[in-house]
Amino acid sequence: MKAIRVYEYGSPEVLTLEDIADPVAGAGEVLIDVASAGVNPIDWKILSGAMQAFIPLPLPFTPGVEVAGTVIAVGQGVSAFKSGDEVFGFINIIGGYATKAVAPAAKLALKPRSLSVLQAGAVPAAALTAWQALTEHAGVQPRQKVLIHAAAGGVGSMAVQIAKYLGAEVYATASAHNHAYLKDLGADYTIDYATQAFDELVSGIDVVLDLVGGETQTRSFKVLKKNGVLVSPVSLPSMSLANDFGVTPINFATRSDGQQLALIAELFEKGRLRVDIEAYPLSDAKAAIAKSMGRRLRGRLVLDTAR
Numbered sequence: 001m002k003a004i005r006v007y008e009y010g011s012p013e014v015l016t017l018e019d020i021a022d023p024v025a026g027a028g029e030v031l032i033d034v035a036s037a038g039v040n041p042i043d044w045k046i047l048s049g050a051m052q053a054f055i056p057l058p059l060p061f062t063p064g065v066e067v068a069g070t071v072i073a074v075g076q077g078v079s080a081f082k083s084g085d086e087v088f089g090f091i092n093i094i095g096g097y098a099t100k101a102v103a104p105a106a107k108l109a110l111k112p113r114s115l116s117v118l119q120a121g122a123v124p125a126a127a128l129t130a131w132q133a134l135t136e137h138a139g140v141q142p143r144q145k146v147l148i149h150a151a152a153g154g155v156g157s158m159a160v161q162i163a164k165y166l167g168a169e170v171y172a173t174a175s176a177h178n179h180a181y182l183k184d185l186g187a188d189y190t191i192d193y194a195t196q197a198f199d200e201l202v203s204g205i206d207v208v209l210d211l212v213g214g215e216t217q218t219r220s221f222k223v224l225k226k227n228g229v230l231v232s233p234v235s236l237p238s239m240s241l242a243n244d245f246g247v248t249p250i251n252f253a254t255r256s257d258g259q260q261l262a263l264i265a266e267l268f269e270k271g272r273l274r275v276d277i278e279a280y281p282l283s284d285a286k287a288a289i290a291k292s293m294g295r296r297l298r299g300r301l302v303l304d305t306a307r
């Protein structure tokens with residue numbers, strides 16, 4: 001099979017495309033003929049070497065946390081999927097940028113029929129992150145005010161739609177050229193973070209979903225109601241500021257969960273969610289990662305293994 005390989009940590013320039021042996025599905029695992037692999041910030045954070053202390057990986061490795069494709073073999077004990085099924089999933093921390101990948105069956109769901117297989121590869125990690133942030137961690141309720149930072153990006157674009165599905169009033173920060181897109185996704189109010197100070201414009205917010213970190217996260221305390229929630233998958237919000245403002249700070253890592261992904265798939269089938277993608281050939285993974293590192297995008301980036 002073809003796979004993108006990393007022999008040394010560094011910039012996207014270290015990525016190589018190679019022919020390597022096919023993986024084999026072990027007990028409880030599924031072998032997937034990969035059609036598309038999502039590109040996420042975690043990929044270049046790992047590639048840079050900055051995460052070696054938390055995520056030690058033997059070199060060489062194949063980046064990529066999520067795929068969509070067709071099941072071509074199942075390991076012992078797998079009954080939920082069979083050869084020929086179209087599936088998608090947040091498969092692991094690595095292994096996705098390839099024409100074949102193995103994944104635990106418990107991390108997969110059937111691909112929604114309403115999504116192309118190219119679109120489906122861009123969904124699992126971002127949608128699970130947004131879903132877990134808003135439902136499990138923040139417990140968003142109808143009519144609550146939710147502020148989403150980086151709303152036009154991968155997680156943000158899912159979060160805007162999921163927050164609307166949960167009945168919230170959605171405030172979204174993004175560059176001005178993405179505001180019409182966010183309104184189309186359901187955002188009630190848009191804020192241009194480059195020219196407008198969100199913390200001077202909004203207040204009384206129940207939940208902030210911070211997808212930026214740093215100063216954006218620090219300034220977010222001020223806009224929250226007492227007993228509000230500041231949830232971030234980027235970094236742990238300051239405990240002392242949380243005490244000062246009387247809000248709950250939450251940092252979390254996304255959990256891969258095939259059952260939860262099946263619920264998300266239903267929302268796509270019902271037309272409650274959509275995903276907008278920019279696709280690159282697998283051989284152009286360097287360009288896709290460089291685009292992700294630029295942090296200016298709309299929706300999701302995906303690698304197309306057929307090109």
Ligand SMILES: NC(=O)c1ccc[n+]([C@@H]2O[C@H](COP(=O)([O-])OP(=O)(O)OC[C@H]3O[C@@H](n4cnc5c(N)ncnc54)[C@H](OP(=O)(O)O)[C@@H]3O)[C@@H](O)[C@H]2O)c1
Pocket residue numbers: 040041042125126129149150151152153154155156173174175176178193211212216233234252253254292295296297298299
């Ligand atoms: N811990 C976990 O398990 C976990 C899981 C998923 C994601 N994450 C993290 O969550 C973050 C978001 O992930 P993602 O995939 O959504 O990233 P992404 O798609 O790369 O985000 C890109 C977006 O960020 C926006 N942006 C950049 N700077 C901004 C600012 N100062 N204010 C508002 N928006 C800004 C851009 O907006 P414009 O283009 O409109 O300028 C762009 O749309 C990343 O740091 C990622 O590593 C963590």
